[in-house]
Amino acid sequence: MKTIREIYRIGYGPSSSHTMGPRKASEIFLNRHPEAVAFEVILYGSLAATGKGHLTDVAILDTLQPHAPVEIVWKPSVFLSFHPNGMTFRSKNSSGEVTDEWTVFSVGGGALAEEGKPFDETPELYEMNSMTRILSWCERTGRSYWEYVQECEDHDIWDYLAEVWSTMREAIERGLDQEGVLPGPLNLRRKASSYYIKAKGYKDSLKSRGLVFAYALAVSEENASGGRIVTAPTCGSCGVVPAVLYHLQKSREFSDTRILRALATAGLVGNIVKQNASISGAEVGCQGEVGVACAMASAAANQLFGGSPAQIE
Structure with missing residues (x-):
């Protein structure tokens, strides 16, 4: 991979x-x-x-x-x-x-x-490219998925993931502030800001879901308007991972260091799908984008809550 x-x-x-x-x-x-x-x-x-x-x-x-x-x-x-x-x-x-x-x-x-x-002949960095083999490595060494990423990637991967996380946060915050109509012939109004206001007034269980939805919509609307976002793993699914991690950081006070490790794990999951199946919506439909994004976000959240490699898998 x-x-x-x-x-x-x-x-x-x-x-x-x-x-x-x-x-x-x-x-x-x-x-x-x-x-x-x-x-x-x-x-x-x-x-x-x-x-x-x-x-x-x-x-x-x-x-x-x-x-x-x-x-x-x-x-x-x-x-x-x-x-x-x-x-x-x-x-x-x-x-x-x-x-x-x-x-x-x-x-x-x-x-x-x-x-x-x-086209772009970037080097293969990961010797193992299936979840089964990587899980076996984690259980054998006592390490986690993000440590496998750290072992395989260049030394500056954490600087890059820090830029990724900063861009994701900025997209959410810009999207929550924006109002008006999205580009295109459908004349769709932006909804993230109004959903955010509504969600803040809900009771706790519904509030949590409402906020995550507002964050995801904020990034998706920034993407739809041609704004600066991060593929995770594509533009079409770019709202899922940032929304989950942003909400967990704000509600549970996870440090940036732990968020970056969660991003590394999520990236590994996305990489495995890209290697063995596809992340192209034109090729395999929405499951190749939003489905993979949900798997990535699930792996990241599970790790943040202390899940074992087997639970994350």
Whole structure:
């Protein structure tokens, strides 16, 4: 398995696969062809079908258009065999001739892949990539999941997770302050701030649930408006893990150190699913995003409450 940094990507919404991935691909192709006088981008399958609602075209145009004119071609009925989120970039010269062509796929969580292989060849850091093997290691050594993460990752992983946690908190707090209508044709009003006020007036058991819901909605609304969030493991599911950890820290006074360890454990859970199944909603549906986010949050909360490795699993 690769680093858990790929589970926790800091960026802008509303979609890790439909916004963050295409933006990253556009940056890569532009760096390859700064001399191009025009670009053509063909979007296939799921990217084309829901791209406008996910600001896919905005992400591409914001990156390429300052340098050269861009034509975006939408092909929602054409699905390339490797993955539903395919896109082809073409650079053109002054005669309108195509000078280069690159087909790449946005495979979920902001990651890119070329057909048959990951695009970004980051090193494999984790020798064990199944929960069964890692649980066995924990029971044999007496260590916890976050200690396995610490053993495998680079020394600065805790600095990165601190930035992740800071970004998650800021997204919640911004979202609770915002009011008005979310971007898009549906004219949906933001609701997190009103739910937060209502939840604070409830009795304890309902208050706890109401606050968690308000926190999750706050991050989701920030994501929907193109705000700065953390994938956990995707933009579409970015509200779940921050909401649970933020509520536990405020209500139980857990230290930042313990929250970061819980994030490490949650990241490991997300990494296992990404390695062995998928976190791409376009590929496996909502279970690949929100379901995994719930599993990550459950593991983190269980650890904070003193659960054993077997209980966390």
